[in-house]
Amino acid sequence: MHINEAQIRQDLAALGVEVQSSAALATLTSLGIGGTTDLLRITRHDSIPALVDLLDRHKIPHKFLGGGSNLLIGDGELPWVVLHLAKPAPDVVIEGNFAHVDAAADLGRTVTFCAKHDLGGLEGLIGVPGTVGGALRMNAGAYGTQIGSYVTEVKVYRAAQRKMEILRGDQISFEYRHTSFAPDDMMLAVTLNLPSKPYKEILQGIRICNEKRRASQPMGQKSAGCIFKNPPGASAGRMIDELGLKGLSVGDARVSDRHANFFVNTGQASAGDMLALIADVRDRVEKTYGVKLENEVVVWSA
Numbered sequence: 421m422h423i424n425e426a427q428i429r430q431d432l433a434a435l436g437v438e439v440q441s442s443a444a445l446a447t448l449t450s451l452g453i454g455g456t457t458d459l460l461r462i463t464r465h466d467s468i469p470a471l472v473d474l475l476d477r478h479k480i481p482h483k484f485l486g487g488g489s490n491l492l493i494g495d496g497e498l499p500w501v502v503l504h505l506a507k508p509a510p511d512v513v514i515e516g517n518f519a520h521v522d523a524a525a526d527l528g529r530t531v532t533f534c535a536k537h538d539l540g541g542l543e544g545l546i547g548v549p550g551t552v553g554g555a556l557r558m559n560a561g562a563y564g565t566q567i568g569s570y571v572t573e574v575k576v577y578r579a580a581q582r583k584m585e586i587l588r589g590d591q592i593s594f595e596y597r598h599t600s601f602a603p604d605d606m607m608l609a610v611t612l613n614l615p616s617k618p619y620k621e622i623l624q625g626i627r628i629c630n631e632k633r634r635a636s637q638p639m640g641q642k643s644a645g646c647i648f649k650n651p652p653g654a655s656a657g658r659m660i661d662e663l664g665l666k667g668l669s670v671g672d673a674r675v676s677d678r679h680a681n682f683f684v685n686t687g688q689a690s691a692g693d694m695l696a697l698i699a700d701v702r703d704r705v706e707k708t709y710g711v712k713l714e715n716e717v718v719v720w721s722a
């Protein structure tokens with residue numbers, strides 16, 4: 421979708437919003453998949469209500485992109501524009517045991533930055549790609565850690581109510597890869613309350629998690645992490661593996677040889693290829709195990 425009208429462009433500029441025309445979203449997702457649309461870069465949180473009003477008034481549909489690491493975007497010219505937060509400097513501020521983190525901050529860098537200030541707890545999240553905002557929305561987790569456990573406050577733009585809100589941690593429910601945020605809530609900033617731990621000790625925890633991840637997950641390949649959620653009491657990866665589906669492909673979309681719940685883009689996979697592979701694997705698992713796997717990856721269809 422293109423914003424061509426000069427007046428809208430001027431209004432966007434006045435709000436501190438930078439427009440990148442026909443951005444290739446494939447370059448902004450870890451799967452390397454996604455079509456093109458105008459990308460609107462937000463430099464000031466306080467301009468968001470006026471920005472959303474402006475887009476609504478001109479009937480311009482929009483979506484909000486975080487780090488793009490758990491996302492499968494459709495192919496071709498997309499029927500909505502994409503909003504994206506610019507990263508402020510600094511993006512993490514430490515105050516005692518509290519880390520105030522901008523939603524656009526990189527999750528891995530936040531983990532190590534906090535570690536250097538002797539704040540631990542987040543070790544398990546090292547190696548999870550994406551932004552802190554994306555991790556928060558999904559309640560990202562690994563190796564026994566989930567980000568929701570440390571949240572004391574979240575600044576959010578609630579599109580449905582058209583207002584900024586500060587939520588306390590206990591007003592949000594954090595479950596397995598799910599939170600009580602509405603789909604159109606935009607994460608803006610979060611405060612984490614982290615336990616004090618010596619840097620060296622945290623580093624040891626980080627090393628252990630890195631090793632575990634390297635041993636079991638494909639690294640350096642284009643993926644969106646796990647494609648399916650684990651059904652209660654079972655492992656999607658193990659079920660797919662037991663069916664002998666590692667290496668199964670549609671075009672360049674392929675079930676990883678290393679971890680069967682990771683689907684990788686080995687070249688020029690399209691969203692169509694990846695969706696067909698997801699559907700095929702889901703069907704096969706359902707036929708054998710009677711379990712319908714639910715997507716963990718978020719899909720933005722064209």
Ligand code: EPU
Pocket residue numbers: 561562563564636644645646647648649650655656657658661678679680681716
């Ligand atoms: N397994 C296989 N074959 C495979 C993959 C796994 O037999 O191809 C077996 C493993 O041997 C193990 C069991 O399945 O016995 C579970 O595997 P793993 O420890 O790799 O954990 P997972 O349940 O597959 C979850 C998260 C990961 C997270 C890891 C580590 C989900 C959907 N996945 O994976 O998160 O990194 O635990 O904590 O909850 C993600 O969210 O994108 C993600 C990758």
